[in-house]
Amino acid sequence: MPEPFYITTPIYYVNDVPHIGHAYTTVAADAAARYRRMMGSEVFFLTGTDEHGQKVETSAAEQGVSPKALADRVVTRFQKLWEVLNISHDDFIRTTDARHQEAVQTLWRTVAEKGDIYLGEYEDWYCTPCETFLTALQLQEGTCPDCGREPEQLKEESYFFRMSRYEQRLLAHLEAHPEFIQPESRRNEILQFVRGGLKDLSISRTTFSWGIPVPGNDRHVIYVWFDALTNYLSALGYPSRTERFGAFWPADVHVIGKDILRFHAVYWPTFLMAAELPLPRQVFSHGWWTVDGEKMSKSKGNVVDPVEMVRRYGADPFRYFLLREVPFGLDGDFSEKAMVGRFNADLANDLGNVFSRVTAMLDKYCEGIVPRADTSGDLAVQAERAVQRVDEEMERLAFHKALQEIWGLINGINRYVDQKAPWALARETSRRAELDGAMASLMEALRVVTLLVSPFMPVTAEQAAAVLGLQEGWCSREGLRWGASLTGAEIAKAKPLFPRIDTAETPGREPKQPGAAAAKQTEQITLQEFNRLDLRTGVIREAEAVAKSERLLKLLVDLGEAGSRQVVAGIAEVYAPDDVIGKTVVVLCNLKPAKLMGIESQGMILAVEGENGLSLVGLDRPVLPGGKIH
Numbered sequence: 001m002p003e004p005f006y007i008t009t010p011i012y013y014v015n016d017v018p019h020i021g022h023a024y025t026t027v028a029a030d031a032a033a034r035y036r037r038m039m040g041s042e043v044f045f046l047t048g049t050d051e052h053g054q055k056v057e058t059s060a061a062e063q064g065v066s067p068k069a070l071a072d073r074v075v076t077r078f079q080k081l082w083e084v085l086n087i088s089h090d091d092f093i094r095t096t097d098a099r100h101q102e103a104v105q106t107l108w109r110t111v112a113e114k115g116d117i118y119l120g121e122y123e124d125w126y127c128t129p130c131e132t133f134l135t136a137l138q139l140q141e142g143t144c145p146d147c148g149r150e151p152e153q154l155k156e157e158s159y160f161f162r163m164s165r166y167e168q169r170l171l172a173h174l175e176a177h178p179e180f181i182q183p184e185s186r187r188n189e190i191l192q193f194v195r196g197g198l199k200d201l202s203i204s205r206t207t208f209s210w211g212i213p214v215p216g217n218d219r220h221v222i223y224v225w226f227d228a229l230t231n232y233l234s235a236l237g238y239p240s241r242t243e244r245f246g247a248f249w250p251a252d253v254h255v256i257g258k259d260i261l262r263f264h265a266v267y268w269p270t271f272l273m274a275a276e277l278p279l280p281r282q283v284f285s286h287g288w289w290t291v292d293g294e295k296m297s298k299s300k301g302n303v304v305d306p307v308e309m310v311r312r313y314g315a316d317p318f319r320y321f322l323l324r325e326v327p328f329g330l331d332g333d334f335s336e337k338a339m340v341g342r343f344n345a346d347l348a349n350d351l352g353n354v355f356s357r358v359t360a361m362l363d364k365y366c367e368g369i370v371p372r373a374d375t376s377g378d379l380a381v382q383a384e385r386a387v388q389r390v391d392e393e394m395e396r397l398a399f400h401k402a403l404q405e406i407w408g409l410i411n412g413i414n415r416y417v418d419q420k421a422p423w424a425l426a427r428e429t430s431r432r433a434e435l436d437g438a439m440a441s442l443m444e445a446l447r448v449v450t451l452l453v454s455p456f457m458p459v460t461a462e463q464a465a466a467v468l469g470l471q472e473g474w475c476s477r478e479g480l481r482w483g484a485s486l487t488g489a490e491i492a493k494a495k496p497l498f499p500r501i502d503t504a505e506t507p508g509r510e511p512k513q514p515g516a517a518a519a520k521q522t523e524q525i526t527l528q529e530f531n532r533l534d535l536r537t538g539v540i541r542e543a544e545a546v547a548k549s550e551r552l553l554k555l556l557v558d559l560g561e562a563g564s565r566q567v568v569a570g571i572a573e574v575y576a577p578d579d580v581i582g583k584t585v586v587v588l589c590n591l592k593p594a595k596l597m598g599i600e601s602q603g604m605i606l607a608v609e610g611e612n613g614l615s616l617v618g619l620d621r622p623v624l625p626g627g628k629i630h
């Protein structure tokens with residue numbers, strides 16, 4: 001039986017308007033949670049809202065309502081978004097829940113009894129919008145380093161947590177557990193910060209009252225981060241040692257944005273050390289999104305509304321895009337153009353097309369019934385390898401890599417169709433067994449793909465499962481095993497899973513139905529204009545992958561008498577370097593040189609986006625390199 005799995009998102013500030021950042025964290029945690037459930041783990045997936053603090057108190061006063069009434073009204077924005085995005089959380093905690101208040105006060109008392117809380121005087125800077133205390137050193141030209149606003153100077157009575165006492169222990173923990181903070185770059189930041197020395201931390205306030213009172217001193221409310229972080233315990237039933245608590249604490253991973261790493265990687269573990277509770281196994285900090293290359297901000301008006309994205313493209317494509325576009329842990333850029341590009345290339349062309357292609361052939365050659373046949377062979381090996389690799393990538397939350405592996409299998413299915421050519425097998429009755437074997441293998445591969453995509457695109461997976469006639473409980477570890485599980489199943493006619501989006505439309509319109517994308521009127525040119533293109537045949541002599549790029553290959557192309565030149569081509573997702581060496585291709589030689597990933601490209605290789613993905617333009621008989629195309 002696999003280990004139980006406890007995964008959390010941060011609790012979001014209730015008064016915030018949900019944006020792409022909130023959606024990103026939560027979708028990522030959801031995909032991880034769904035994957036673990038499929039693999040048989042008992043999963044506890046927690047999200048919620050942080051509802052205390054000065055900002056909520058002030059907003060509520062402005063609106064003439066109580067802070068709780070304000071929170072009750074605005075919390076639904078998050079709850080609705082998670083519904084829209086099909087988030088499968090097991091609990092939604094609010095810091096105004098009675099269960100949470102009790103947990104926070106107990107944690108406080110436990111730490112105080114240890115002698116780690118004392119009353120002192122706080123004199124420093126505080127950024128109210130960020131709810132962050134700042135030292136004079138952290139200020140940048142007198143403003144908050146995170147939001148650029150001017151912080152307030154504070155001098156007030158405050159309780160302090162003896163964080164300094166845990167400096168060495170935290171450092172030892174960080175050093176002994178490299179996996180504790182991921183990715184590595186973030187871990188280094190924290191190591192550096194802790195090595196710089198930990199000061200005691202102010203953990204109470206007297207300047208506002210909307211918070212959890214300090215036990216035994218009602219004039220103070222507990223600092224929002226001491227309050228908020230405790231949610232990871234209170235949702236499990238802490239301080240009671242419930243069964244849930246026993247099964248799930250310590251958490252396997254806290255998924256967070258990098259802006260709140262210090263609270264999770266420094267404050268939280270030291271609070272837990274003081275309370276003598278085990279530390280979470282991992283804090284994974286992901287990057288930030290820019291929008292069309294610019295920082296997202298309310299003033300620029302470029303904040304991406306996830307609800308609107310779901311309305312335009314559907315929940316699954318949006319989820320897919322977020323997890324596929326950017327390695328988890330790095331910063332990324334969101335644009336609707338990129339989103340539509342992925343939709344058409346990966347979802348409509350690859351995934352959607354392979355389903356309709358294979359099920360249409362099953363219909364045609366096997367009357368829609370999966371034949372009983374031997375399914376061992378190439379495709380079985382590929383599928384088993386994909387399942388294994390996806391597992392490794394999901395283990396380290398490398399969602400984009402897991403998706404690449406799945407798409408590798410999808411490409412493999414398309415190649416298998418081309419190799420086996422079922423239409424040719426169907427013409428010869430003597431090859432019936434071969435045809436049956438190919439069709440049964442293809443259907444089995446579609447079944448495996450359905451399971452593999454389900455954590456990322458749960459609705460699409462359900463639709464695909466319905467087409468394949470999969471029975472209840474199909475989404476399981478057992479189901480990932482290659483076998484003749486579909487034998488005899490009658491397959492429903494597949495509707496396209498992802499009708500293409502017509503890119504001639506401006507983004508923002510409703511997706512069009514397929515077929516509506518009529519051929520665009522293209523501008524006419526003269527022969528002279530065509531002759532300006534120096535198109536020649538070339539033979540690829542060398543090819544290598546470009547570091548840090550999934551798409552690019554660096555090629556050395558032999559152009560015969562015209563010499564040879566270096567071309568960087570965006571074909572790596574379809575062609576391995578070894579696949580292209582020796583191939584004759586068509587090169588546009590007089591394209592202005594450009595730098596791609598810092599490498600100069602002196603020309604362009606022609607390719608076409610076909611129904612089975614990208615294909616290099618070739619020639620139908622051998623031609624020497626350097627031949628002019630006209």
Ligand SMILES: [Zn+2]
Nearest residue numbers: 127130144147
């Ligand atoms: Zn700030």
